[in-house]
Amino acid sequence: MADIRIVIRPLGDHPTIHFAAEELARYLGRMLGEGVPVVVQAAAQYEPAAQGNPAPEDLWLGIGTAIPQVRVPAVDDPALDDCIALDVRAGRGYIVGPNPRSVLLGVYRFLAEVGCRWVRPGADGEFIPRRGVEGLSARVCERASYRHRGICIEGAVSAENVAEIIDWAPKVGFNAYFTQFREAYTFFERWYTHRNNPTLQPEPFGVERAREYVVRAVQEIKRRDLIYHAVGHGWTCEPLGISGLSWESREYDLPEDVKQYLAEVNGVRAIWQGVPLNTNLCYSNPEVRRLIVQNIADHAQEHADIDVLHFWLADGANNQCECEACRKRIPSDFYVQMLNELDEMLAQRGLKTRIVFLIYVDLLWPPEVERLQHAERFILMFAPITRTYSKDFSVQNAEVSLPPYQRNQLQFPSNVDENVAFLRGWQRLFNGDSFDFDYHLMWDHYQDPGQMATARLLSRDIALLRAIGLNGFMSCQVQRAFFPSGLPMVVLGRTLWDAQLPFEEIAADYFRSAYGVDGARCQGYLAQLSELFDPPYLRGEEPQVSEQAAERFARIPEVVRAFQPLIERNLAAASDACRAASWRYLQLHADLCIRFAGVLEARARGEKERSLDRWQELVGMVQRQEMALQPVFDVFEFIETIGRKIS
Numbered sequence: 001m002a003d004i005r006i007v008i009r010p011l012g013d014h015p016t017i018h019f020a021a022e023e024l025a026r027y028l029g030r031m032l033g034e035g036v037p038v039v040v041q042a043a044a045q046y047e048p049a050a051q052g053n054p055a056p057e058d059l060w061l062g063i064g065t066a067i068p069q070v071r072v073p074a075v076d077d078p079a080l081d082d083c084i085a086l087d088v089r090a091g092r093g094y095i096v097g098p099n100p101r102s103v104l105l106g107v108y109r110f111l112a113e114v115g116c117r118w119v120r121p122g123a124d125g126e127f128i129p130r131r132g133v134e135g136l137s138a139r140v141c142e143r144a145s146y147r148h149r150g151i152c153i154e155g156a157v158s159a160e161n162v163a164e165i166i167d168w169a170p171k172v173g174f175n176a177y178f179t180q181f182r183e184a185y186t187f188f189e190r191w192y193t194h195r196n197n198p199t200l201q202p203e204p205f206g207v208e209r210a211r212e213y214v215v216r217a218v219q220e221i222k223r224r225d226l227i228y229h230a231v232g233h234g235w236t237c238e239p240l241g242i243s244g245l246s247w248e249s250r251e252y253d254l255p256e257d258v259k260q261y262l263a264e265v266n267g268v269r270a271i272w273q274g275v276p277l278n279t280n281l282c283y284s285n286p287e288v289r290r291l292i293v294q295n296i297a298d299h300a301q302e303h304a305d306i307d308v309l310h311f312w313l314a315d316g317a318n319n320q321c322e323c324e325a326c327r328k329r330i331p332s333d334f335y336v337q338m339l340n341e342l343d344e345m346l347a348q349r350g351l352k353t354r355i356v357f358l359i360y361v362d363l364l365w366p367p368e369v370e371r372l373q374h375a376e377r378f379i380l381m382f383a384p385i386t387r388t389y390s391k392d393f394s395v396q397n398a399e400v401s402l403p404p405y406q407r408n409q410l411q412f413p414s415n416v417d418e419n420v421a422f423l424r425g426w427q428r429l430f431n432g433d434s435f436d437f438d439y440h441l442m443w444d445h446y447q448d449p450g451q452m453a454t455a456r457l458l459s460r461d462i463a464l465l466r467a468i469g470l471n472g473f474m475s476c477q478v479q480r481a482f483f484p485s486g487l488p489m490v491v492l493g494r495t496l497w498d499a500q501l502p503f504e505e506i507a508a509d510y511f512r513s514a515y516g517v518d519g520a521r522c523q524g525y526l527a528q529l530s531e532l533f534d535p536p537y538l539r540g541e542e543p544q545v546s547e548q549a550a551e552r553f554a555r556i557p558e559v560v561r562a563f564q565p566l567i568e569r570n571l572a573a574a575s576d577a578c579r580a581a582s583w584r585y586l587q588l589h590a591d592l593c594i595r596f597a598g599v600l601e602a603r604a605r606g607e608k609e610r611s612l613d614r615w616q617e618l619v620g621m622v623q624r625q626e627m628a629l630q631p632v633f634d635v636f637e638f639i640e641t642i643g644r645k646i647s
């Protein structure tokens with residue numbers, strides 16, 4: 001018998017194609033075992049049957065045009081839009097795409113087609129089956145449903161957490177990563193100082209270390225050719241020499257020559273509630289606009305690795321300048337004016353950086369006079385932060401009229417129809433690129449401990465993005481949103497790639513992969529928990545004192561206890577590290593659910609003191625278990641989010 005081996009041939013010299021080859025070799029090596037060597041041999045160009053090579057073909061990786069006979073589906077923009085064409089038979093064939101990132105996505109897709117699964121980040125999230133060479137066959141020719149498929153840093157994170165999620169993201173189809181603010185300082189600082197967990201020893205944490213971690217994250221992003229998004233808030237304080245590292249409030253004593261630039265609210269020009277990130281400026285002042293625009297252009301020039309730079313005004317709402325000159329226009333008009341000024345400055349400097357502008361709180365109201373001059377420079381980002389997650393993006397009433405703009409007296413809709421009506425208002429003025437910036441996995445998922453309702457809503461919302469005129473989704477979320485399962489994240493990645501994929505199909509596959517033969521029972525159990533915890537209750541959309549709700553919460557402990565023997569059996573029997581970890585997390589989750597149900601039951605019975613006491617016990621439990629939970633669960637953000645609701 002001739003020696004069987006697999007020869008992976010990356011074409012060209014792009015580092016991501018070589019990385020894709022190394023990844024493919026690594027996973028195939030694990031699938032095939034030691035009997036079948038897998039080697040990587042770079043090639044300058046495609047050779048259909050290399051001379052002296054007994055194999056008719058090797059396994060080629062490259063940009064579509066590098067292999068003449070392969071047809072890659074057409075895309076609008078080959079640098080930004082992803083598609084995959086792969087045809088591999090018994091380990092031989094090709095995997096191509098229009099850009100290096102698509103080639104990497106194609107490698108992971110091929111591995112998924114032959115049985116690999118990545119159910120959460122990290123080594124214990126990989127389910128890698130054994131296969132023979134004959135089992136390594138797949139054909140796929142697909143274009144991604146949406147251009148923008150990203151994850152934005154939030155919550156508390158270690159440098160390792162960030163590296164792991166960037167590594168994981170393209171394995172399920174994501175193509176972009178966003179390190180928020182200049183240094184992402186606050187997210188790292190929360191972890192290393194162990195906020196919300198006095199049982200762990202805090203480390204001193206400075207901004208220099210955050211900068212170093214962002215540099216490392218960018219290396220990982222670039223290694224995979226992911227689209228790199230940066231900054232967001234901060235442009236309203238950094239140009240004045242005031243740093244915007246976090247939302248912490250403190251006192252400021254600023255000189256007059258700085259104060260004159262701040263928004264005047266209630267007759268005072270000051271840092272808004274002690275938080276520079278939340279402080280708007282006096283945008284009618286041309287000097288203010290010049291300072292901001294120049295600062296952004298300088299940043300774009302100094303950071304050539306930023307593909308998409310976000311220019312947002314201050315965070316917070318109803319904090320706009322009330323001076324006479326600013327009152328003449330609504331904030332969106334000044335915003336669009338600055339966006340045009342920025343576009344001009346970037347063009348003068350020959351910079352192609354794309355700029356995201358944000359449709360959010362006060363800026364939901366579309367501009368009355370100004371219009372963007374060069375749509376191709378910009379990406380509209382719709383961030384419906386006040387929406388409810390009890391309802392999907394299907395629009396019931398498209399004719400909702402916008403309320404009038406009333407400076408610093410605005411109320412923001414939770415209703416999805418009204419949010420989409422604001423988006424429509426902007427879309428009438430701007431028909432360029434766009435995406436949704438949304439928060440399903442930022443706070444709201446903590447109100448759904450089974451996370452099946454969250455996963456289902458994500459599936460529906462993503463399928464509906466096209467209908468509301470958006471070309472993708474950037475998920476503003478805790479990075480560790482994989483507890484009890486990674487289903488919501490897998491639904492997010494896979495549905496953004498293929499908006500037609502039915503939720504039930506993804507879920508069934510996920511549970512089988514992550515939990516083995518009892519996967520379907522896990523799915524049923526978590527679905528039951530989602531129902532019993534009734535997320536609209538904690539969203540405050542139902543009466544908080546309610547006999548009916550109390551009875552429902554009271555049933556949770558028995559449901560959990562009835563399931564625990566199955567967890568124990570699977571833990572005792574698990575031979576695969578990935579599935580063992582999945583069951584171990586379910587075991588920790590069972591304890592959390594019993595305690596959480598107790599908190600809510602007392603609340604629904606109107607026993608506030610008892611509810612608070614039980615909450616403190618639950619807080620103690622997650623703090624004690626934090627090191628076991630931390631790869632999948634953001635204890636900081638859980639305590640922060642539910643603590644606000646309970647107290």
Ligand SMILES: [Zn+2]
Pocket residue numbers: 263264281282283284285321322323324325326327
């Ligand atoms: Zn003003």
